[in-house]
Structures are given as structure tokens and as C-alpha cells.
Amino acid sequence: MSDLADWLEQTFGAAPGALGRYERALTHGSQASANYERLEFLGDRVLGLVMAEWLFELFPDEPEGALSKRLNALVTGAVCAEVARTIDVRPHLRLGKQARDDGAANSDNVLGDVMEALIGALYLDHGLEVPRGFVRRAWADLVHSHAAAPQHPKSALQEWAAAHNRKPPAYEVLDRSGPHHAPRFTIRVSVGQQAEATASGASKQEAETAAARALLEQLA
The missing domain is CATH 1.10.1520.10 (Ribonuclease III domain)
Known part of the structure; x- marks a missing residue:
């Protein structure tokens, strides 16, 4: 074999x-x-x-x-x-x-x-x-790692914005680098003009998720 x-x-x-x-x-x-x-x-x-x-x-x-x-x-x-x-x-x-x-x-x-x-x-x-x-x-x-269903960071951030009478989160691509098969995206997320965070990931979705998580940690 x-x-x-x-x-x-x-x-x-x-x-x-x-x-x-x-x-x-x-x-x-x-x-x-x-x-x-x-x-x-x-x-x-x-x-x-x-x-x-x-x-x-x-x-x-x-x-x-x-x-x-x-x-x-x-x-x-x-x-x-x-x-x-x-x-x-x-x-x-x-x-x-x-x-x-x-x-x-x-x-x-x-x-x-x-x-x-x-x-x-x-x-x-x-x-x-x-x-x-x-x-x-x-x-x-x-x-089996979560007793309760995990809340996706982007959904959680959107719910936070609504609960605090803020505009919905806005995501902006700041940079895309790397070869086609291994790209790297840098995303900034903001809620209004006061709160924002930046993160990177191997896809837009991954970078947006990381940025939303980072902003939630700031807002906690």
C-alpha cells in the first residue's frame, strides 16, 4: 500500500x-x-x-x-x-x-x-x-467545547450597537497583501465616530470577525 x-x-x-x-x-x-x-x-x-x-x-x-x-x-x-x-x-x-x-x-x-x-x-x-x-x-x-451556543462577534457587536442606539458597525478594508493563495486582509470596524478597532486575517470574513472581537473587548 x-x-x-x-x-x-x-x-x-x-x-x-x-x-x-x-x-x-x-x-x-x-x-x-x-x-x-x-x-x-x-x-x-x-x-x-x-x-x-x-x-x-x-x-x-x-x-x-x-x-x-x-x-x-x-x-x-x-x-x-x-x-x-x-x-x-x-x-x-x-x-x-x-x-x-x-x-x-x-x-x-x-x-x-x-x-x-x-x-x-x-x-x-x-x-x-x-x-x-x-x-x-x-x-x-x-x-463539546461550548455549553451554550457561541455568539458570533459580528452579531454581538451589531446587537451592542442597537442596544446603545448607535449606528450599525461599519467595516473597511485597510490593506490586502500576500499572494493569491495566501492573502492577508486588514480590516477596521467602527461604531459611530468614537469606537473603532483594527485586525488582520487570512480572509475578509476572518479579519472582520477579529476586528469585531477586538472592539467588543474595548467596549466591555
């Missing part, structure tokens, strides 16, 4: 069928046109379904809004990248030289996308049962 096949079986608990699908899930656009993007599209939906089903079972008394908050917190690119690091995806990535030199192997964007692509490949190979089992193992600590 190849190193990749062995790693896939140990990681996902099922022997892979055709390896080509998993090889594609691990291939960045800098390496080949047959890359992970289509599988990422599928895996994102599979992860969402599996997670929604699981949360529905785990928290039978929570309303839809609370379940949505949990779901949104658990399927972010940063969380998917964290799981990818935990299962040691990086040695198996297929990157072009420039992307590797630019640090794509450590990029949350790349690792998060690859994690979703692998879930997509797993679904095509085995149906829903195997990816369901993997997600429930890999996300177990994360799912």
Missing part, C-alpha cells in the same frame, strides 16, 4: 478506492488545473449536512437560531484548517514551487479548502457514513 493510501485509511477509517480523487483533493491550483476546487465545493456541503444533523441530535432543546450559531462557528475555514493540521495533511499537499515558497502549506485558506475537498472525496468514495464518522471524531472536542 502506498504512503498516501495508508495515511487515508488510518485517518478516515476506510481503505480508499481510486487514489486519484484524493490526490486531486490535495492538489493546489499552482500545481495543476485538476485541483481541489470542485471537491471543496462538494465537501463544504457534506460537512454542513453532517454537522447540522449532529447538532440537531446533540442539542434537542435548542432553537434554530442557536443551532445556526453553533454550525457557523464549527465549519469556518480556520476550524477546517485546524482539523487539517491535527490529521497531518501538510506532508501530503501537492503545491507548485512558488506556492510552497510563499507558505501555502501553512495557510488557513489552503488547509481549510483541502480539508473540505478531502471530505468531498470521501463522500464520493464511500457515501455519507464514512465522512459522518470522520467528522464526528475529528470535531468532537470542538463540538
Whole structure:
């Protein structure tokens, strides 16, 4: 058995069928046109379904809004990248030289996308049962880390502004740097003219979330 096949079986608990699908899930656009993007599209939906089903079972008394908050917190690119690091995806990535030199192997964007692509490949190979089992193992600590549904910082900041009769939070991109596969965004958020905070992240959404969290800490 190849190193990749062995790693896939140990990681996902099922022997892979055709390896080509998993090889594609691990291939960045800098390496080949047959890359992970289509599988990422599928895996994102599979992860969402599996997670929604699981949360529905785990928290039978929570309303839809609370379940949505949990779901949104658990399927972010940063969380998917964290799981990818935990299962040691990086040695198996297929990157072009420039992307590797630019640090794509450590990029949350790349690792998060690859994690979703692998879930997509797993679904095509085995149906829903195997990816369901993997997600429930890999996300177990994360799912149980909050007794109450987490409030997203952007939602919490918007609620703070409304409660204090302020204008809704305004987000502004101050800077975008880095290569296409590993961008870095700097965002400023402000509520009226007195309160503002700045933060950076690997995507606009991540940077906005970090800025909202920073401003909430100032306002606390």
C-alpha cells in the first residue's frame, strides 16, 4: 500500500478506492488545473449536512437560531484548517514551487479548502457514513467545547450597537497583501465616530470577525 493510501485509511477509517480523487483533493491550483476546487465545493456541503444533523441530535432543546450559531462557528475555514493540521495533511499537499515558497502549506485558506475537498472525496468514495464518522471524531472536542451556543462577534457587536442606539458597525478594508493563495486582509470596524478597532486575517470574513472581537473587548 502506498504512503498516501495508508495515511487515508488510518485517518478516515476506510481503505480508499481510486487514489486519484484524493490526490486531486490535495492538489493546489499552482500545481495543476485538476485541483481541489470542485471537491471543496462538494465537501463544504457534506460537512454542513453532517454537522447540522449532529447538532440537531446533540442539542434537542435548542432553537434554530442557536443551532445556526453553533454550525457557523464549527465549519469556518480556520476550524477546517485546524482539523487539517491535527490529521497531518501538510506532508501530503501537492503545491507548485512558488506556492510552497510563499507558505501555502501553512495557510488557513489552503488547509481549510483541502480539508473540505478531502471530505468531498470521501463522500464520493464511500457515501455519507464514512465522512459522518470522520467528522464526528475529528470535531468532537470542538463540538463539546461550548455549553451554550457561541455568539458570533459580528452579531454581538451589531446587537451592542442597537442596544446603545448607535449606528450599525461599519467595516473597511485597510490593506490586502500576500499572494493569491495566501492573502492577508486588514480590516477596521467602527461604531459611530468614537469606537473603532483594527485586525488582520487570512480572509475578509476572518479579519472582520477579529476586528469585531477586538472592539467588543474595548467596549466591555
